[in-house]
Amino acid sequence: MSNNLSAWDRVLLARKADRPKALDYIEYIFNDFMELHGDRLYGDDKSIVGGIAYLEDMPVTVIGEQKGKTTKENMERNFGMPEPEGYRKALRLMKQAAKFGRPIITFIDTPGAYPGMGAEERGQGEAIARSMMEMSRLKVPIIAVVIGEGSSGGALAICVADKIIMLENAVYSILSPEGFASILYKDSSKSKEAAEHMKITSYDLKKLNIIDEIVKEPDNGAQEDFEKVAEDLKKSIIKDLKKLLKENPDNLIEERYEKYRKIGRDL
Amino acid sequence: MVIDKIRKINKSDESTEKNVKASDMLVGKWVKCDNCKEILYKEEVHNNFSVCPNCGKHFRISARRRIHQIIDEGTFIETNENMTTKNPLNFEGYEKKIEALKEKTQINEAVKTGFGKINGEDVVIAVMDGNFMMGSMGSVVGEKITCAIEDAIEKKLPIIIFCVSGGARMQEGLISLMQMAKTSEALAKLNEAGLLYVSVLTDPTTGGVTASFASLGDIILAEPNALIGFAGPRVIEQTVKQKLPEGFQRAEFLLEHGFIDKIVERKDMKETLYKILKLHKKGETKNV
Ligand SMILES: [Zn+2]
Numbered sequence: 122m123s124n125n126l127s128a129w130d131r132v133l134l135a136r137k138a139d140r141p142k143a144l145d146y147i148e149y150i151f152n153d154f155m156e157l158h159g160d161r162l163y164g165d166d167k168s169i170v171g172g173i174a175y176l177e178d179m180p181v182t183v184i185g186e187q188k189g190k191t192t193k194e195n196m197e198r199n200f201g202m203p204e205p206e207g208y209r210k211a212l213r214l215m216k217q218a219a220k221f222g223r224p225i226i227t228f229i230d231t232p233g234a235y236p237g238m239g240a241e242e243r244g245q246g247e248a249i250a251r252s253m254m255e256m257s258r259l260k261v262p263i264i265a266v267v268i269g270e271g272s273s274g275g276a277l278a279i280c281v282a283d284k285i286i287m288l289e290n291a292v293y294s295i296l297s298p299e300g301f302a303s304i305l306y307k308d309s310s311k312s313k314e315a316a317e318h319m320k321i322t323s324y325d326l327k328k329l330n331i332i333d334e335i336v337k338e339p340d341n342g343a344q345e346d347f348e349k350v351a352e353d354l355k356k357s358i359i360k361d362l363k364k365l366l367k368e369n370p371d372n373l374i375e376e377r378y379e380k381y382r383k384i385g386r387d388l
Numbered sequence: 389m390v391i392d393k394i395r396k397i398n399k400s401d402e403s404t405e406k407n408v409k410a411s412d413m414l415v416g417k418w419v420k421c422d423n424c425k426e427i428l429y430k431e432e433v434h435n436n437f438s439v440c441p442n443c444g445k446h447f448r449i450s451a452r453r454r455i456h457q458i459i460d461e462g463t464f465i466e467t468n469e470n471m472t473t474k475n476p477l478n479f480e481g482y483e484k485k486i487e488a489l490k491e492k493t494q495i496n497e498a499v500k501t502g503f504g505k506i507n508g509e510d511v512v513i514a515v516m517d518g519n520f521m522m523g524s525m526g527s528v529v530g531e532k533i534t535c536a537i538e539d540a541i542e543k544k545l546p547i548i549i550f551c552v553s554g555g556a557r558m559q560e561g562l563i564s565l566m567q568m569a570k571t572s573e574a575l576a577k578l579n580e581a582g583l584l585y586v587s588v589l590t591d592p593t594t595g596g597v598t599a600s601f602a603s604l605g606d607i608i609l610a611e612p613n614a615l616i617g618f619a620g621p622r623v624i625e626q627t628v629k630q631k632l633p634e635g636f637q638r639a640e641f642l643l644e645h646g647f648i649d650k651i652v653e654r655k656d657m658k659e660t661l662y663k664i665l666k667l668h669k670k671g672e673t674k675n676v
Contacts, residue, residue: 234599236619236627241637244647246598246618250572254604257573258580274556274568274599274618281569295556295565305558319561320477329476331562378573382534384566385527387474 126290128316128325132298134290134342135269141347143185143228144170146268149351150358151176151183159210163243166207168199168231169279171214173223176359182218184211184279185228188269201270202235205248208278212252219259224362227279229267232297234275249278256281257381258374262365264358267291267323267332268343283377284361285332287323288350290342293332294321331384334361421445437654446611446654448591450493451500451517454550458658459504459513466502467539468532473497476527479559485521493519497528498553501536503545507662509669512540515550516597522554525597529557530567533601537574537585546584546665551602555595555620568600575604584668586661589616589639589648607664608648609657610639616648 126134134140147154151174159165171184188194188201195201211227218225234245256263256279265282271293287293295301298316303309320326323335336354339345365373419430424443433440437457438447449457455464472490475482490496498520504513514536516523525533533549540547556564578585587605592615599618602608610616617624617637625632635641642648652660 234618236623238624238628238632238636241617241619241624242645244603244645247603247647249599249618250568250601250603253569253600254572254576254579257569258576273565274596277565277569278599281573293562295558295561301558318477318479321562326562329563331566378577381566381569381573384570385476385531385560385563 128322129313131290131322132292132316135292138190139344141343143187150355160206164206166204168201168203169207169211180223182223182225186231201231204235204240205243205245208248208252211279219261224262227265229271229276229280230269231275233272249274252278253281260370267293283365286334287332288336289323289338292321439654448518451515454515463505471528473528476563477561482559498523499529499532501532509665512536512545512547516552518552523552524554524557525567526557526560526564530570533571534574537578541581548586550588551593552590553597568596571601590614609650609652610648614639616642
């Protein structure tokens with residue numbers, strides 16, 4: 122286990138090109154994944170994949186921010202940086218899941234929502250805000266898994282859930298350590314130092330009670346033994362889902378409300 | 389002559405505000421408009437809702453001043469006034485910075501919340517203040533906004549939020565980010581209660597505030613030329629490696645792209661809000 126890695130070491134592991142991506146986990150954990158496309162408003166954003174699949178024998182809806190492993194794949198996936206259409210597709214599929222009573226599992230792996238001109242013209246802020254607002258009231262269990270880089274509102278947009286799992290070397294942050302360093306230290310080269318102060322590792326965030334569970338990785342990251350990590354993650358998802366499915370849907374969303382309501386309440 | 393161009397606009401009770409704090413933008417007797425470069429008489433600008441009488445530029449104003457412009461005299465009851473951050477990540481120098489800002493701005497955080505009346509109509513109001521760490525949202529801003537939304541739900545009142553923000557507050561890390569989810573889910577409950585939320589976007593409204601409660605109003609108003617966006621203009625320019633066109637991310641641009649309902653000049657804001665409130669009153673139909 123990689124218990125004594127620095128936060129910056131984990132940032133580097135989380136960003137590694139050969140680190141398993143959302144579709145790797147989706148293919149391993151679920152059966153018969155059928156990808157569904159489009160936001161019904163403008164387009165289909167390939168940086169977010171979504172669809173329906175079986176978890177064991179239960180139909181579920183699966184959403185994932187998808188990075189590439191090669192430059193070519195990354196160009197196609199926009200490096201995992203969604204446009205508003207990505208969030209609107211995700212929300213469409215999640216509302217569809219609620220309609221048919223399917224639990225939702227989301228995979229988070231993004232350097233952030235794409236800061237481009239088109240994204241602004243088509244309401245990036247609105248897309249993220251609406252996704253969080255509506256997710257908070259969907260009456261089906263939602264499990265979110267941060268598998269790599271969970272950066273800023275672009276990650277949180279699909280991370281409003283009943284249970285939040287983090288892979289051990291994933292990071293979840295308000296923005297990249299480089300961005301943080303350039304804003305607060307006026308020096309983006311201090312990103313290593315920033316990473317240590319930002320409390321972005323799975324262990325930090327478990328301590329802060331923002332995430333619920335950590336799935337361990339081999340010493341040099343999930344790519345070293347993908348099957349083991351994916352299998353452990355699958356077990357965690359199934360265990361959580363069994364508990365969540367026993368809850369009355371009204372209680373479920375009340376507890377989800379309280380989960381976020383309490384963050385920063387102790388003032 | 390400059391003075392000739394100054395339109396005399398209804399002074400109402402504006403001039404009774406003696407409490408001009410350091411947070412208000414103008415010092416000395418004269419001031420130069422940073423937009424049209426005219427030299428303006430400070431008091432005239434102040435009496436004109438802090439809008440340039442020459443070019444109409446809406447200067448940034450404090451939360452205190454905003455409340456004075458919107459809420460009926462003597463009806464504002466502030467809530468959670470003394471709430472202050474506990475520096476949840478133990479970020480070095482943060483508490484010191486907060487203390488210095490409290491001293492300088494005479495407010496305790498980047499938002500003021502409370503109950504008040506608009507031409508006699510009861511509302512819950514939250515007004516952000518850009519003088520306090522650029523209106524950034526940390527745990528206190530998120531908590532106060534959420535409490536205000538919950539107050540509206542409890543008292544069955546409409547809520548109005550004036551936004552001005554540079555985004556999520558860096559010094560509180562992921563705790564700040566989570567305030568986006570917290571405020572958004574509170575608004576989902578407000579929706580279920582069938583209550584009105586009017587969001588007013590002022591210059592600038594960006595980042596995590598745009599990507600949460602600012603964009604979720606039943607009705608979204610904006611002040612003229614306000615910068616409104618998720619990513620900041622500099623970040624976008626660095627990303628797309630070109631200069632942004634004139635007017636990009638301004639209120640007029642958002643109106644054209646369908647993300648706000650209406651642009652309202654500051655002098656008309658109170659009356660516009662009052663009209664909206666009246667249109668949402670239930671159960672008084674005698675003639676229909
Ligand atoms: Zn001017």
